Amino acid sequence: MSDPQNGESRVLITGATGYIGGRLMETLERTGRPVRCMARRPEYLAAADGTEVVAGDCLKPETLPAALQGIDTAFYLVHSMGSRGNFEDEDRLAAGNFGEAARAAGVRKIVYLGGLGDRSQTLSPHLKSRQETGQALRDSGVPVIELRASIILGSGSLSFELIRNLVERLPVMLCPTWVRVQAQPIAIEDVIAYLQGALALPAENRIFEIGGADRVSYADIMLAYAHARGLKRRLIFVPVLTPWLSSLWLGLMTPLYARVGRKLIESIRHPTVVTDDAALATFDVRPMGVRDAIARAVRYEEREFARTRWADAVSSGALHPSWGGVQFGSRVVDARTAFVPVTRAAAFAPIRRIGGASGWYYANGLWRIRGYLDLLAGGVGLRRGRRHAEHLRPGDALDFWRVEAYEPDRRLRLAAEMRLPGRAWLEFEVNDAAGGTEITQTAIFDPIGLPGLIYWYAIYPLHRRIFAGMLKAIVARV
Ligand SMILES: NC(=O)c1ccc[n+]([C@@H]2O[C@H](COP(=O)([O-])OP(=O)(O)OC[C@H]3O[C@@H](n4cnc5c(N)ncnc54)[C@H](OP(=O)(O)O)[C@@H]3O)[C@@H](O)[C@H]2O)c1
Numbered sequence: 001m002s003d004p005q006n007g008e009s010r011v012l013i014t015g016a017t018g019y020i021g022g023r024l025m026e027t028l029e030r031t032g033r034p035v036r037c038m039a040r041r042p043e044y045l046a047a048a049d050g051t052e053v054v055a056g057d058c059l060k061p062e063t064l065p066a067a068l069q070g071i072d073t074a075f076y077l078v079h080s081m082g083s084r085g086n087f088e089d090e091d092r093l094a095a096g097n098f099g100e101a102a103r104a105a106g107v108r109k110i111v112y113l114g115g116l117g118d119r120s121q122t123l124s125p126h127l128k129s130r131q132e133t134g135q136a137l138r139d140s141g142v143p144v145i146e147l148r149a150s151i152i153l154g155s156g157s158l159s160f161e162l163i164r165n166l167v168e169r170l171p172v173m174l175c176p177t178w179v180r181v182q183a184q185p186i187a188i189e190d191v192i193a194y195l196q197g198a199l200a201l202p203a204e205n206r207i208f209e210i211g212g213a214d215r216v217s218y219a220d221i222m223l224a225y226a227h228a229r230g231l232k233r234r235l236i237f238v239p240v241l242t243p244w245l246s247s248l249w250l251g252l253m254t255p256l257y258a259r260v261g262r263k264l265i266e267s268i269r270h271p272t273v274v275t276d277d278a279a280l281a282t283f284d285v286r287p288m289g290v291r292d293a294i295a296r297a298v299r300y301e302e303r304e305f306a307r308t309r310w311a312d313a314v315s316s317g318a319l320h321p322s323w324g325g326v327q328f329g330s331r332v333v334d335a336r337t338a339f340v341p342v343t344r345a346a347a348f349a350p351i352r353r354i355g356g357a358s359g360w361y362y363a364n365g366l367w368r369i370r371g372y373l374d375l376l377a378g379g380v381g382l383r384r385g386r387r388h389a390e391h392l393r394p395g396d397a398l399d400f401w402r403v404e405a406y407e408p409d410r411r412l413r414l415a416a417e418m419r420l421p422g423r424a425w426l427e428f429e430v431n432d433a434a435g436g437t438e439i440t441q442t443a444i445f446d447p448i449g450l451p452g453l454i455y456w457y458a459i460y461p462l463h464r465r466i467f468a469g470m471l472k473a474i475v476a477r478v
Pocket of ligand 1: 014015016017018019020021039040041056057058059077078079080081094113114115116130149150151152153157158159160
């Protein structure tokens with residue numbers, strides 16, 4: 001769709017540090033659309049060159065005029081769900097302030113993504129608040145295009161992460177009966193396509209219900225996720241599980257998502273399906289079904305993961321060391337760094353030679369035992385050694401690893417080919433630092449189901465010693 005009136009004017013994205021805003025920012029940047037992002041903490045935003053980033057907080061109205069100046073269309077993707085305070089009040093106030101400032105700045109149109117829920121039924125506080133937010137924006141007088149979505153399927157989306165955490169951890173799940181309530185989940189790619197499409201719509205108040213190709217229950221989504229990951233899962237429905245009990249259970253199983261999970265549970269109890277097909281008649285988007293959406297989410301994650309520079313993540317403080325490592329989607333990451341007062345090439349030399357006859361520099365006896373255990377389990381063990389003592393290239397076998405990425409004097413990523421209840425990688429990166437080089441060593445594990453998690457946490461104390469010892473030994477060899 002194209003909008004002659006809109007041309008290539010700069011659009012404002014609020015909530016760009018959030019899930020939807022972040023994905024929209026990446027997409028608009030890729031299409032070359034001029035973008036300005038407003039964030040409470042602009043330093044956390046990794047925007048492309050050419051994207052303007054301004055500081056702004058919807059709860060501090062004095063910060064908004066600068067962000068809105070010269071803006072034609074503003075995407076409102078702000079949500080206080082993670083806040084510790086009363087999110088309904090904060091969201092209402094934030095939307096009211098933003099609408100007022102947008103009107104004063106002459107903004108032509110606001111595009112808002114809210115939540116799907118049938119107004120004729122009692123809504124959960126969360127869904128009610130999402131719809132009130134739309135109204136607070138409309139009250140400003142600026143035309144608002146409101147898109148209402150059910151669960152959004154994509155890696156990083158709160159509801160998706162909640163499902164992932166439960167399915168990965170529990171082979172048998174006791175489910176409350178309302179896990180059978182119908183929803184119409186939509187893939188993140190389709191949501192972004194709708195948001196982009198809204199740029200071309202005339203500036204008038206409209207509400208569009210958007211949903212994927214399938215109407216399913218949360219139970220169906222859990223089973224579809226399990227299928228995508230090759231996990232066998234059983235759901236047992238128990239009528240006695242009240243939302244309160246379920247939220248306690250959730251807190252125990254997925255402490256990371258407990259607080260927002262409780263608010264989501266309330267929403268899951270009500271059907272969230274599209275009741276009006278105006279979106280299909282107005283937009284060119286033809287949304288995909290649940291299985292495709294989940295498969296795409298898993299593929300997207302693989303791509304992003306392969307692109308991640310762990311050295312950057314560690315030095316930016318994005319990784320906060322914790323026992324067992326930091327969780328990224330389904331994976332756990334354990335990283336450590338060391339400084340050496342030599343050039344990058346010198347620091348990389350022992351890394352380049354690792355494995356085979358050189359051994360693994362620390363606890364070689366344990367590495368050999370791991371190799372025998374692998375042979376016993378039908379794996380390749382350590383017998384493959386290295387193709388060449390000095391040189392490596394992607395695709396080389398290296399003991400029970402395979403070289404997945406190799407950039408001379410920069411980066412070596414090994415993918416494990418030993419028998420494991422999951423997938424594992426070991427990566428080394430060297431980067432220039434003041435007066436020398438910083439070596440980053442990262443161990444990554446993607447546990448498959450509960451056996452994978454038990455394996456990782458059970459041997460973590462040993463792993464920690466081995467990897468720390470290996471890094472020290474590399475430093476000593478530099
Ligand atoms: N994710 C889903 O499954 C889903 C489903 C249906 C609808 N939606 C809708 O999509 C919209 C965006 O959701 P999301 O999942 O992207 O949420 P999110 O990941 O929690 O992001 C929320 C964003 O709002 C920002 N924010 C919060 N309070 C702010 C304030 N006072 N001023 C400025 N920015 C503020 C946050 O910035 P900080 O980084 O500074 O905290 C963050 O960037 C919401 O309206 C939500 O209802 C989402």
